[in-house]
Amino acid sequence: MKFKAAMIQMLVEGGRKSENLARAEARIAEAAAQGAALAVLPEALDLGWTHPTAREEAEPIPEGEASVRLSQAAARHDIHVCAGLTERDGDRVYNAAVLFDSQGKLVASHRKINELKIGHESYDPGTKLEVFSTELGAVGLMICADAFAVGEVLSNSLGYLGADIILSPCAWAVPADFDHERTPYGELWRRVYKPVARDFSLWILGVSNVGPLDAGPWAGRKCIGCSLAVNAEGIEIAEGPFGEDADVILYVDVETKERPARGCGWEEHWGEDIKQ
Numbered sequence: 001m002k003f004k005a006a007m008i009q010m011l012v013e014g015g016r017k018s019e020n021l022a023r024a025e026a027r028i029a030e031a032a033a034q035g036a037a038l039a040v041l042p043e044a045l046d047l048g049w050t051h052p053t054a055r056e057e058a059e060p061i062p063e064g065e066a067s068v069r070l071s072q073a074a075a076r077h078d079i080h081v082c083a084g085l086t087e088r089d090g091d092r093v094y095n096a097a098v099l100f101d102s103q104g105k106l107v108a109s110h111r112k113i114n115e116l117k118i119g120h121e122s123y124d125p126g127t128k129l130e131v132f133s134t135e136l137g138a139v140g141l142m143i144c145a146d147a148f149a150v151g152e153v154l155s156n157s158l159g160y161l162g163a164d165i166i167l168s169p170c171a172w173a174v175p176a177d178f179d180h181e182r183t184p185y186g187e188l189w190r191r192v193y194k195p196v197a198r199d200f201s202l203w204i205l206g207v208s209n210v211g212p213l214d215a216g217p218w219a220g221r222k223c224i225g226c227s228l229a230v231n232a233e234g235i236e237i238a239e240g241p242f243g244e245d246a247d248v249i250l251y252v253d254v255e256t257k258e259r260p261a262r263g264c265g266w267e268e269h270w271g272e273d274i275k276q
Helices: 017-033 065-077 144-148 150-160 187-200 266-270
Strands: 002-009 038-040 080-089 092-100 106-111 131-134 137-141 165-170 203-208 210-212 222-224 228-230 236-239 248-255
Touching: 002 017, 002 203, 017 038, 017 065, 017 248, 065 080, 065 092, 080 165, 092 137, 092 165, 106 131, 106 137, 137 150, 144 150, 144 165, 144 187, 144 203, 150 187, 187 203, 187 228, 203 248, 236 248
Parallel strands: 002 038, 038 080, 137 165, 165 203
Antiparallel strands: 002 248, 080 092, 092 106, 131 137, 203 228, 210 222, 228 236
16 A cells, blocks of 8 residues: 655644644645645644643544544545544543544544653543544554554554554654754653564554643743654664754655564474473
8 A cells, every 4th residue: 555644843832722633634735735645743733742731622523523634634635634632531631642544534532541750630541542444544543652652552553554654643742952053852762662663563653742841841842843753674664853943744655565574483382392
């Protein structure tokens, strides 16, 4: 399967849902006009990651305003849309990701499992990991820090479940005085993306927002982009620019292929006797 993906490294303003959704809609339209079949947007793009409004303003998926507007944008522009949203389910609030197909149907969703400790007051933990069959191939969803769960267990699990591509809305933040020239950002994500992509012959697209965090546990930090695409050989093929003002769209040509079967390799470790 070959298609163009748009990695939408957009500004997200804390607590400004209407403005963020309008910005997302405009970027989706731009991506579709450039021939993209898939638009991937950042984590918690509706309210901003760990913004205090999460507990009050989170909405259900797919009935809430954010879901409806993104679904309509997908259908209007004939493009798949993956995005991070703040989800309400009863008295619980989740850091969620969704994938709408090009007709606006919700075809995949995920609730972040490996949330940072500082995010625990904002979000409840997810409890399920799935791979979804779509027109683009088998898609796994994860969110930001899910990628560096101990031993990369979550992304590895998506590989064992058969994902051709992992989409990961993110919010990559650094202290206000971070020196990118002295310590270029992104080594953590290369370290956890590349081996999984190579070992399972799958693609990983991690897309971060940009802009300052003005409230919540990391107020004063800034989200800085550096969105990252790694292909099925474990090779980095695109990286977004660094900076709180680096609002851009990156385009990558994705090609998924039939993957080799995966197994635990017990024959090598235990020999034929285990079958007795």
